[in-house]
Structure formats: C-alpha cells, structure tokens
Amino acid sequence: MTTDSPTLVAAPALWPAQAHIPSVIDRQLVIERGEGSYIWTAEGQRLFDGTAGLWHANVGHGRPELAKAAHDQMMRLETYHIFGRFVNDQALALAERLAAISPIADPKVILNSGGSDAIDVACKLARRHWQREGRHTKTTILSREFAYHGLHGFGTSIAGLDFNREGYGTESLIPETARIPLHDFDATVALIAEIGADNIAALVTEPVQGTGGVNPPHGEYLSRLATLCRANDILLILDEVITGFGRVGTMFAAERFGVTPDLAVFAKGVTSGYAPLGGVFVSPRIWQPFYLDDTATPIFRHGATYAGHATAAAVAMCNLDILEREGLVDRVKELEQQLDDRLHGMASRRSSVTEVRVAGFMGGVSLTDDLDATEVTDAMIDRGFVVRPLRGNTIQISPPFITTDEEVRTLVDAIDETLSEQEKK
Numbered sequence: 001m002t003t004d005s006p007t008l009v010a011a012p013a014l015w016p017a018q019a020h021i022p023s024v025i026d027r028q029l030v031i032e033r034g035e036g037s038y039i040w041t042a043e044g045q046r047l048f049d050g051t052a053g054l055w056h057a058n059v060g061h062g063r064p065e066l067a068k069a070a071h072d073q074m075m076r077l078e079t080y081h082i083f084g085r086f087v088n089d090q091a092l093a094l095a096e097r098l099a100a101i102s103p104i105a106d107p108k109v110i111l112n113s114g115g116s117d118a119i120d121v122a123c124k125l126a127r128r129h130w131q132r133e134g135r136h137t138k139t140t141i142l143s144r145e146f147a148y149h150g151l152h153g154f155g156t157s158i159a160g161l162d163f164n165r166e167g168y169g170t171e172s173l174i175p176e177t178a179r180i181p182l183h184d185f186d187a188t189v190a191l192i193a194e195i196g197a198d199n200i201a202a203l204v205t206e207p208v209q210g211t212g213g214v215n216p217p218h219g220e221y222l223s224r225l226a227t228l229c230r231a232n233d234i235l236l237i238l239d240e241v242i243t244g245f246g247r248v249g250t251m252f253a254a255e256r257f258g259v260t261p262d263l264a265v266f267a268k269g270v271t272s273g274y275a276p277l278g279g280v281f282v283s284p285r286i287w288q289p290f291y292l293d294d295t296a297t298p299i300f301r302h303g304a305t306y307a308g309h310a311t312a313a314a315v316a317m318c319n320l321d322i323l324e325r326e327g328l329v330d331r332v333k334e335l336e337q338q339l340d341d342r343l344h345g346m347a348s349r350r351s352s353v354t355e356v357r358v359a360g361f362m363g364g365v366s367l368t369d370d371l372d373a374t375e376v377t378d379a380m381i382d383r384g385f386v387v388r389p390l391r392g393n394t395i396q397i398s399p400p401f402i403t404t405d406e407e408v409r410t411l412v413d414a415i416d417e418t419l420s421e422q423e424k425k
C-alpha cells in the first residue's frame with residue numbers, strides 16, 4: 001500500500017448496496033417514521049414524500065388499518081408454504097382477488113416477494129414455455145434500452161441501464177438477452193429479424209419506463225410492439241411493478257395503453273410497501289399445459305419459502321380495500337392533470353428544463369447539463385421535499401395517491417424555486 005492509498009470510510013454494519021458509499025455515508029438520511037404523504041428523519045426533519053419511496057407507498061404511510069391486518073393475520077398464522085399439497089387460505093384468497101382485476105383474462109397468479117423476484121419468474125417461465133413446446137431455440141429475452149427490471153439474475157441480465165449489467169465478467173449474467181431501442185419501432189423490427197424470431201422467447205417492457213427517466217410510450221408504440229410480438233410468436237411480458245395498482249390512472253397500464261400481455265409482473269403497489277410481495281399474472285396459453293389432468297403433466301418448478309406469504313397476502317387485500325374504498329385510482333387521473341399542468345407551467349418559466357414527461361401520477365423533469373439533478377434533489381431535501389435523480393439528468397416525481405391539490409402545488413413550487421436558485425449559480 002502506498003501512503004496516498006485511500007483509507008476506509010467509517011460506516012455502520014448495514015451495506016446499502018445501491019449507494020456509492022463514500023458519497024453518502026456521512027450524510028445518510030435515517031428515516032424512522034411515516035404518516036400520510038410525509039416521512040420523518042431521525043433528526044426530526046419532516047419531508048414530503050414526493051416519490052412515494054421507490055414508487056411504492058401509494059396509499060401513504062402509517063395506515064393503522066394495514067398494521068392491524070398484519071397483526072390479525074400473524075396472530076392466526078404468520079404464513080405457511082405453498083409447496084406440494086400445501087397452500088394457505090390468504091394466498092388463495094389474494095390470487096382470486098387479483099385474478100378478477102388482472103390485465104390478462106382467466107389468469108393464474110404466481111406470488112413471491114417483490115419485483116425482481118417476479119421478473120425472474122416471468123423470464124424463466126417464458127423460456128420454460130418454449131422448451132415445453134419443443135421450440136428449443138426460443139431462449140433470448142429482449143428488453144428496452146434504459147429499462148429497469150430489478151437486480152436479481154434476470155433483471156441484471158436484461159437491464160437497459162448498462163451500468164447495472166456491468167462487472168460480472170459476461171455481457172449478460174444469464175445468457176441470451178438483447179436490448180431493443182427505447183422508441184424506434186422500425187429498428188426493433190430489424191433487430192428481431194436479425195436475431196431471428198425462432199431464437200426469441202419474450203420481450204419485456206415497462207409500459208411507462210420509470211428509473212430510465214419516466215418515459216411514456218410514444219403514440220401507439222406499445223400496441224404496435226404487442227402486435228409485432230404476436231406476429232412473431234414472442235411472448236410479451238409487461239413489467240407493471242411501478243404502473244400496477246393505479247399509478248397511471250387505471251388499475252394496470254395495460255388497460256390505459258390497450259395491450260394484452262402474455263405475462264404481467266407486479267409488486268410495489270400491491271401492498272403499497274406494507275409487506276414485501278410481488279407476483280406474475282400468467283395467461284391460459286402458458287398455464288394450461290401445467291394443469292392437464294395427466295400423470296405426464298410437468299411441474300414448473302419454481303418456489304420459495306415466502307411465495308404466497310400469508311401475512312403479505314392479508315396486507316395486500318387490505319391495501320386493495322383502501323384503493324377501492326377511497327377511489328384512489330380515479331383520484332390519480334385528477335392528480336395527473338394537476339401535475340401535468342403545474343410542471344409544464346413551471347417548465348415555461350425555467351430555462352434549465354429541457355423536457356417534462358407525465359403519465360398518470362408520475363412525472364419526469366429533464367434538465368440541461370448546466371444543472372445536476374442530484375444536486376437539485378439534495379437542495380429539495382433542504383426545503384423539505386423528497387424527489388429523486390433518474391437517468392438522463394431527470395427528476396422523479398411520484399407522490400402517494402392521497403396527495404392533495406395543495407401539496408402538488410407546493411411540491412412544484414419548491415422545484416421551481418430550487419431550479420431558479422441553481423440557475424443563478
């Protein structure tokens with residue numbers, strides 16, 4: 001070691017593995033309480049949660065009803081696994097309820113612990129489908145440039161944000177993946193022809209890209225992709241981890257954009273973050289062969305101890321009750337209008353804004369290179385608002401659905417003032 005080698009930073013035992021440790025360690029925000037659309041740091045600062053955490057706290061924080069649902073379920077049965085002959089009543093009930101609102105007709109529902117898990121299941125099942133059909137070359141999984149599908153095995157491999165895929169010694173952690181462009185339909189057609197549809201199992205896409213910068217589909221792009229997939233026998237996997245359960249003003253984005261996927265992945269909003277839960281809606285063409293009344297019927301062979309966790313399922317059902325009772329999916333439509341109007345109004349006053357993109361109650365504000373979205377979001381914390389930097393020097397705005405009109409106004413005003421201040425530097 002030379003004398004000017006970097007020294008280790010002093011840090012707690014917890015390794016927050018999505019953080020650049022030396023940049024954050026001495027200014028970590030320890031969140032210890034939440035209520036409604038607000039969270040509190042250990043130092044007592046109140047922050048408006050302008051991102052709903054990681055797009056998950058849709059019904060807001062600190063709901064006693066959800067705590068009670070978890071408590072009551074744990075007092076009866078914390079959980080029981082769903083391997084072999086065993087299932088638990090809560091997993092059964094939740095799957096029935098989800099099937100009734102699914103973007104896929106007559107689906108089966110696979111439950112697990114979160115979005116990355118569910119992406120692994122969907123990609124695995126897509127490949128399993130074609131192997132079982134005897135079409136053994138159909139293995140490649142396509143995903144879009146700038147996509148984020150979590151960071152388990154498949155999510156890392158199909159990441160469209162390249163930095164999430166790098167450092168593992170291979171182009172793709174799991175072999176046979178490829179990226180298509182974000183919006184260029186003709187280039188996608190050409191790429192499919194180049195790889196060969198006979199080599200492609202599935203195309204995975206977020207209906208509205210989240211972490212990639214809040215990128216809604218251009219025009220009829222999504223329905224054209226769906227038609228292209230159908231024509232080429234490529235399964236369409238919609239990643240509704242952010243958009244599911246109301247974020248775009250319909251229960252699922254599939255409905256808003258008029259597409260019917262073969263598999264749809266959900267997480268976050270299913271429990272609003274009150275319990276770790278995710279899952280996959282599976283269409284009949286994929287599940288039926290596993291349900292034939294025959295000794296030769298195969299088993300998918302995917303499971304985990306917490307798949308169908310009873311307490312998480314009970315919490316999810318309570319969360320769905322809240323969404324329905326309070327009309328929160330319809331409320332998102334009003335909030336979208338408010339956010340859209342206010343952000344565009346703000347952008348017209350600010351020379352540092354290059355583009356505003358809004359779909360549902362999610363917005364992205366892209367900035368010129370003169371400003372840095374990370375610095376802007378840090379300054380917003382000082383003002384009492386959480387927003388988040390995304391790819392493309394973009395600020396994420398995705399508050400809880402219980403946000404008031406007045407809170408939308410104060411949030412956008414705070415962005416306006418922060419940008420105005422930073423433009424002067």
Ligand code: PLP
Nearest residue numbers: 114115116148149150206241267
């Ligand atoms: N897919 C999308 C679109 C996401 O935004 C995320 C997380 O942000 C995931 C998948 C992964 O979900 P999780 O973090 O629950 O594993």
